[in-house]
Every structure is written in structure tokens, then in C-alpha cells.
Amino acid sequence: MEKVGFIVDSGTDIPKDIIEKYNIKVVPLRIIINGKEYEEGTISEEFLIERLNDSEVKTSLPNPEKIEKAIKEFINSGIKKILTFNISGSMSGTYNLFRLVSNKIKEEYTDVEIENIDTLNISIGAGLVAYRSIKMLEEGKSFEEVALWGKENAKKSKIFFVIPTLQYLAKGGRIGKVSAKIGELLNIKPIISNSDEGIYYTVTKVRGLKKAYKRVYNEFLKFVDNNKYLAAVYISGASKEIEKLQNDVYKKIMELENTMEVFVGKLSSTLLVHAGPDMYGIGAIIVD
16 A cells, blocks of 8 residues: 555544554544633543533634644655545535645645545544545555545545434534524424535434434435445444444444445544534445
């Protein structure tokens, strides 16, 4: 495999074993609770959930110095080709920040190639774009081929998810507060995904959480169709019901004919701020 450095932001939710196996550098997003700043990974999920309702909780972009440090660590180790992957540039300024820092470094190191990929996705939907790119390099594709693929084919990855309450998305300005309130009153659960432009949209609406869980699975099946794919089942929180659902759906997907790999994982803390506990989603990327 060609010698390439991989950098992601923590919102891509790539499983730890893959991060370790491929020496992926993860730049943490930030969470601000009542004015105090924390980097992703420095607080527990429980700590955050306990403060979601009675504290002022915000999210913030990564520290630019951390991006620069990650890139220069690869350069100093002799790696001159670097790929970065970020959550959707339409939903976060993280991609643009990575791009600006990368451009500055390329002016300083003229022999270094850095390609920044906007995954047009969130959470493991973004992580699957990065993972598929790494696998393509393993299969013998060149750095240039993989970079071009990443820029042109991010829409081959989708995540479909549902959350018990819309209050956190409304609080963070991701959806309107009036829409959220009406949805709560009518027990309407939107199945949410990312558009080809990398923006949240409602795929469909279902009344009741259990029906919504089934619909997420059906939307995943509809998306992958008869193609081969990599998949992931992700949750937030630690309720027995949501953990059982994750385990059951993982087993179900593993038994499907066109499944190549399936991951399970947890939503990163910065994304949990907007989704809240007991989020359930399935991500998939079509493999050509």
C-alpha cells in the first residue's frame, strides 16, 4: 500500500480498532459546557448526558493547532502524501478549517501533497468514506485515484437515524423549534439522513419510536439495494433497550448476502450534544 497519512476529525466516529490498525490521526472537536471547554474524548458520555438539560452546552470546531500538529507529525515521519476526511462542510466549519490549515502547510512544504475530503456526511457515514478510501489504497489504487474518488463519490455513503426527542436538534438550531414541538406533541419521529449536498433532511415521518426503528432498517435496505456495502450500527446512551436493538440489528445485517463488513459503535460526544441519548442509526457505503 502506498505510504499515505490519514487524518479525520472526531465527528467521523471511526471505530478505535480501525484507527489503531491504520495509524489514523484523530483531531478532536470541542464541547463547551457552561463556558468551560472540553476536547472530544476527555469527558464521558454519562458526564455529558447528565448536563444536557440543565447546562448551556455548545460544540466548537477543532483547535487549528491540533490540525497542524497532526499533519506535521506525518511530514516529520517522512510521509508526504496526506488525506483528511471531515464531517459535512454544509453542517460544520471543520472541513473548511482543515482546508485552510492544509493550504498554509502546503505553502511551507512544497513537496507535500494534502487532499481534503468533505464527506458530505455525519458520524459513521463520514467514517465509512474514510475507511473505504483506506481499503482502496490497500487494494492498490493510487493516492490521486483515491483522493478523486473521495471527492466524487461521498454520496455513496448514507446514515439513517432516529432520535426519541427533537429537543436537542432544535436547541442547537439544526431544526426549527416549532417543528420540534409539534413533532413531540404528535409523537412523530422523523427518519433523518444526509442529502447529496451534505445537509440533514427528513426521509420520512413515522408515528411511534418502535415503528421508526423498523423504518430506519427499511430505508437502509432501500439504499443499499442489490449492491455490496460496508455497514455500521450506531447508538448513543446506554439504555438496555437501545443496546439490545443495536446488537439485534448488527446480527441481522451480518446475515444479509451483500454485507462485506459491519461495525458497531457509539456517537461521539460532540454529535450527542445535538442528538441526545438513545439515538439509533444505520450507516452504509456502497462498494463498487
